[in-house]
Amino acid sequence: MNCSACKKYLDTKECMKCRLCTSKFHIQCLNIDKKQFLTLNKEYKATWICPACSSVTRRARSNDNTPVRQSTSMAPASDSMNMSCDLDDPGTTSPTGVLSSPRATFNKEEITLERISILLDEKLSASLSAFMESFRMALRDDVKEMVKNEIGSTMDAIKEEFSATTDFICAEQKSLQSDITKTATKIKSLEDENTKLQVEINRLNTRLATIEKISRSCNIELQAATERRNENVVALFKNLCEAVKASVDDSHISACRRVAKQNTASNRPRNIIVTFSSPRVRDLVLSATHRYNKSHSGRGLLSSDLGITGDACKIYVNEHLSPELKSLHAATRKVARDHNYKYVWIKYSQIYVRKDDSSGALLVNNTESLSKIN
Structure with a gap:
């Protein structure tokens, strides 16, 4: 809260509050020193009227009690604070010990603070x-x-x-x-x-x-032939020709070697690729192998037929297919098993399937053709 006179911060312990307008003032702005302020009783403080409000009915008086400092000297408490005009004679002392105004000539019984307040309110x-x-x-x-x-x-x-x-x-x-x-x-x-x-x-x-x-038309591929250290794959192939009764001269064999695995994680031995001088020799070996497997139904060509010692395992002789055809062949075998097809074979790099002996053959060219197997 600020002082209504100087507009500065107001300490409520050392201030005066007007009964009419409820404005608060520093005691210094009213030219009242601290010692004089301490002598004032509670009744007087409660009925005190600020100079601005008292000037409304006391136009004839001096304007010394404005809420600004007029001089460094303290004005008497009787002139600066007594607004009551309660005494019979000028210059007498009020019950509060403060001198009354010299102009207070009215009868005390007729004019009181309450009466003045009512008159002021009406005015x-x-x-x-x-x-x-x-x-x-x-x-x-x-x-x-x-x-x-x-x-x-x-x-x-x-x-x-x-x-x-x-x-x-x-x-x-x-x-x-x-x-x-x-x-x-x-x-x-x-x-x-x-x-x-x-x-x-x-x-x-x-x-x-x-x-x-x-490029693969002159090749055959031997699968699942067990590998041995220092083996002679040409001798293994000759043993195969003797087992299936295929007459192949050494001059008809252009190359015979094992090739790298397509799936390195597989445990199967590497395949053997045999290259012949012409596709006719290749077809001769494939036909002889097919007749041998058909005549030995349930057994087929075994590793022991090629002179490989140890546990006998089945040997597969097929055309040499490209990686794409091998993948398609594997997918075809899986679909055929799922649909109970009896035959899946390869001839001249073409994949065929047949459901049973009485049904016709179905050519599989690509993965879209697998949808025909049902």
Whole structure:
């Protein structure tokens, strides 16, 4: 809380409060020293009226008691604080010990503080009401104008910012639309190019498959033949030819070797590839092996037939297929087992399946063909 005179911070322990307007003042602003303040009793403090309120009914008095310091010297307590005018004769002492004003010539029985308060209320009520009404109207108009100006300036600023933002968004949208159009054109061009490349890849794959088929047309592949240290794979193949009664001269054998595993995690031995001088010799060996397996049903060609010691295991003699055909062959065997097909075989690098002896053969060219197996 601040002093109503100097507008500085007010210590409520050392201040005076007006009974009418409830304003509070520093005792120093009222020219009252601390010693004089301590001599005042509670009744006097409770009925004290500030100089501003007392001047309303005491126009003829001096204006020494305004809420500002007039001089460094302290005014007597009787002139600065006594607003009661309670004594019969001027210059007499009031019951509180403070001198009364010399102009207090009214009868004590007729004029009291309560009576003065009532008179002041009556005097001030009309003028105060009119003043407050005009004050409210002026304040309302000022606030309305202030709010209008503030809102107007704020709306103008918002409008400018919004216009700048919308202009920026429009520019960005046009740029984005242009980029989208260019990107769409580029994507269409890439799609067309991709279609052409896909056609070219399919053509090349077909050509590569044909080349691989031709390159392997003179080869056979021996699978599951147990590996031995310092083995002679040519001798193993000759033992196979003797077992299946296939007459093959040494001049017809171009190469005979083991090849690396396609699946390095497999425990099966490496396959043996035998290359012949012509596809006719290859077909001769395959036909002889097929007749041998058919005549030894339930047994087939075993490792012991090739002179391999140890536990006998079945030996498979097939055409030398490319890795893609091997994967397709494995997938075909799995689908055939799931659908109870009896036969799966390879002839001239073509995969065939047949459900039973009475059904026809079905050619499997690719993974899409597996859907025909049902």
